[in-house]
Amino acid sequence: MKTENQKAWxxxxxxxxxxxxxxxxxxxxxxxxxVQETFGDNVFFWQGLDWxxxxxxxxxxxxxxxxxxxxxxxxxxxxxxxxxxxxxxMPRKGFWVPVCLVTMALPMLIPWNVVGAMWNIFTLPDxxxxxxxxxxxxxxxxxxxxxxxxxxVTIVTMDVWHWTSLVVLLSYAGLVSIPDAYYQxxxxxxxxxxxxxxxxxxxxxxxxxxIAILLRFMDSFNIYTEPFVLTGGGPGNSxxxxxxxxxxxxxxxxxxxxxxxxxxxxFAITLLVSWLFYTLMTKDDLN
Amino acid sequence: MALELRNVTKRVGAIExxxxxxxxxxxxxxxxxxxxxxxxxxxxxxxxxxxxxxxxGQVLMEGEDVSQLSxxxxxxxxxxxxxxxxxxxxxxxxxxxxxxxxxxxxxxxEDRVAEAAKILQLEPMLQRRPHELSGGxxxxxxxxRAIAKESRAVFLDEPLANLDYKLREELRDQLxxxxxxxxxxxxxxxxxxxEALLLGGKTALMRDGHxxxxxxxxxxxxxxxNLDAAxxxxxxxxxxxxxxxxxxxARLGSRVSWQLSGDAAGLSDGPYxxxxxxxxxxxxxxxxxxxxxxxxxxVTELSGSESSAHFDLGLGKTSGSELHANWVSLSAGVHPxxxxxxxxxxxxxxACYFFAPDGSRAA
Numbered sequence: 001m002k003t004e005n006q007k008a009w010x011x012x013x014x015x016x017x018x019x020x021x022x023x024x025x026x027x028x029x030x031x032x033x034x035v036q037e038t039f040g041d042n043v044f045f046w047q048g049l050d051w052x053x054x055x056x057x058x059x060x061x062x063x064x065x066x067x068x069x070x071x072x073x074x075x076x077x078x079x080x081x082x083x084x085x086x087x088x089x090m091p092r093k094g095f096w097v098p099v100c101l102v103t104m105a106l107p108m109l110i111p112w113n114v115v116g117a118m119w120n121i122f123t124l125p126d127x128x129x130x131x132x133x134x135x136x137x138x139x140x141x142x143x144x145x146x147x148x149x150x151x152x153v154t155i156v157t158m159d160v161w162h163w164t165s166l167v168v169l170l171s172y173a174g175l176v177s178i179p180d181a182y183y184q185x186x187x188x189x190x191x192x193x194x195x196x197x198x199x200x201x202x203x204x205x206x207x208x209x210x211i212a213i214l215l216r217f218m219d220s221f222n223i224y225t226e227p228f229v230l231t232g233g234g235p236g237n238s239x240x241x242x243x244x245x246x247x248x249x250x251x252x253x254x255x256x257x258x259x260x261x262x263x264x265x266x267f268a269i270t271l272l273v274s275w276l277f278y279t280l281m282t283k284d285d286l287n
Numbered sequence: 288m289a290l291e292l293r294n295v296t297k298r299v300g301a302i303e304x305x306x307x308x309x310x311x312x313x314x315x316x317x318x319x320x321x322x323x324x325x326x327x328x329x330x331x332x333x334x335x336x337x338x339x340x341x342x343x344g345q346v347l348m349e350g351e352d353v354s355q356l357s358x359x360x361x362x363x364x365x366x367x368x369x370x371x372x373x374x375x376x377x378x379x380x381x382x383x384x385x386x387x388x389x390x391x392x393x394x395x396x397e398d399r400v401a402e403a404a405k406i407l408q409l410e411p412m413l414q415r416r417p418h419e420l421s422g423g424x425x426x427x428x429x430x431x432r433a434i435a436k437e438s439r440a441v442f443l444d445e446p447l448a449n450l451d452y453k454l455r456e457e458l459r460d461q462l463x464x465x466x467x468x469x470x471x472x473x474x475x476x477x478x479x480x481x482e483a484l485l486l487g488g489k490t491a492l493m494r495d496g497h498x499x500x501x502x503x504x505x506x507x508x509x510x511x512x513n514l515d516a517a518x519x520x521x522x523x524x525x526x527x528x529x530x531x532x533x534x535x536x537a538r539l540g541s542r543v544s545w546q547l548s549g550d551a552a553g554l555s556d557g558p559y560x561x562x563x564x565x566x567x568x569x570x571x572x573x574x575x576x577x578x579x580x581x582x583x584x585x586v587t588e589l590s591g592s593e594s595s596a597h598f599d600l601g602l603g604k605t606s607g608s609e610l611h612a613n614w615v616s617l618s619a620g621v622h623p624x625x626x627x628x629x630x631x632x633x634x635x636x637x638a639c640y641f642f643a644p645d646g647s648r649a650a
């Protein structure tokens with residue numbers, strides 16, 4: 001006979017406390033700001049959902065959100081296939097494996113603001129190696145401080161340089177876990193290289209790729225440091241992504257209420273997209 | 288369809304994994320590769336399948352040289368010791384996979400899968416994934432794939448090794464029937480002599496990367512070409528000893544000798560290894576079992592229908608030290624032996640195989 005009791009809650013309690021202090025309580029202060037107006041001195045006026053309405057109707061928010069989705073879309077569409085291709089062409093055994101792995105991991109070890117600074121200097125038209133080469137050797141007019149297209153090409157290239165390795169390493173981990181017998185079976189079935197990729201390698205990589213895409217989505221959607229250091233959101237507002245805009249509102253204009261509302265909307269979008277993506281990708285496995 | 292190997296070799300670095308091997312494998316019966324682990328069975332299969340490169344030689348299918356043809360184009364099937372199915376596909380898709388890759392029409396794929404599934408009793412499981420099946424069902428799925436494909440050659444690499452005893456017997460009984468009349472060359476690798484005998488057909492004995500004897504399995508049993516071949520199919524183990532031939536007399540140690548007749552009588556004088564199966568060494572004399580041996584009984588095993596006695600055969604003194612041989616007698620019925628007692632055994636000299644010192648058959 002089992003007796004019902006509530007003792008199990010005690011075991012969950014430490015986790016609840018931890019989550020409360022590192023996530024719920026900080027977030028509630030943001031919620032607090034998002035529904036009130038303050039002029040400092042801890043004096044608040046109730047605003048209801050006004051700030052949310054204001055943000056959602058704001059052209060500026062729409063533009064920043066659009067840029068954010070464009071940026072994330074571009075880096076995913078480049079980094080995921082590129083990462084898979086690099087992982088497929090890496091050796092599976094022998095002397096070159098550690099060499100490749102370390103080389104791949106290097107960009108990820110560099111601090112984000114250093115990456116931004118590196119690419120800033122690298123692409124300066126007169127002193128940067130790449131900038132000088134493009135402008136003075138190839139004769140292509142390239143200046144990311146003046147030209148929005150050049151600025152976009154630079155931040156996307158920088159992110160690809162910095163983070164493709166993550167996709168590579170995760171895909172590679174998925175690939176090396178496939179026993180030789182499957183490749184043999186596929187050969188015997190008469191499968192082409194494409195069929196081997198489509199029916200053996202890709203399904204085996206699916207789990208790690210889901211994680212890789214999810215991580216890259218969240219990271220790129222929340223990206224701040226690198227573009228801030230690189231372009232500062234310019235020229236004009238052309239590379240002002242959501243997080244850069246958010247900091248401008250919160251710290252530049254000190255509009256804490258709208259900034260808090262924007263944070264929550266921003267968070268909700270990230271959460272919703274991540275959840276949708278993960279649910280869709282793992283739907284088959286649950287059945 | 289016939290599968291032929293001509294002077295095939297395989298090297299890894301300086302080591303020869305497969306030594307100059309020629310075989311003609313035909314459809315209509317099982318071609319068993321029999322040998323211990325590491326004797327080269329899997330290596331040979333991989334060469335035939337084109338999964339590993341040959342150092343030299345040719346592989347021919349239907350008389351056509353396929354040595355340069357990739358595995359994908361050889362139209363073969365391979366069933367592993369481990370149950371290899373695509374984990375994310377259903378049983379149906381697993382069986383259909385080689386047919387889909389070949390671009391076959393959907394209705395024909397359905398027919399072939401249905402037929403293979405029926406033969407292997409997989410019909411209720413077609414929509415399941417491999418991990419939802421038992422080991423035996425997984426292996427049947429792999430076999431169904433080979434059958435549905437109707438390939439020119441089917442390689443079964445110890446397909447039953449990872450199944451439990453009962454399933455193994457069940458599937459082994461079905462196997463010859465499954466492939467009968469399909470026109471494919473069936474190559475079956477195993478390390479168990481008993482399987483080769485049960486499956487029938489032809490057997491290629493493998494040892495250290497080469498084929499030591501190839502022929503109908505029963506023929507190898509009756510007529511081993513070398514000492515290894517004589518040892519393979521014997522359970523309990525075949526009795527061996529060294530004899531000296533002088534004229535028409537064979538001397539086994541200092542106490543036992545007999546008159547040779549037939550082929551053995553024509554051999555040149557000198558030392559030979561003899562091998563004689565345990566059921567030609569009997570506890571009672573008969574016109575055939577006429578050579579008397581005295582041995583000390585060490586272990587006996589009585590089953591309801593036969594008795595075996597392991598005995599220490601004293602061969603007498605040679606240069607001061609007593610020589611021994613451990614022999615076995617296997618006889619019908621129940622014989623009372625006392626452990627430790629001296630007992631007379633009688634061997635049939637006409638059933639002795641003679642091998643030259645290098646192990647090749649002399650008579």
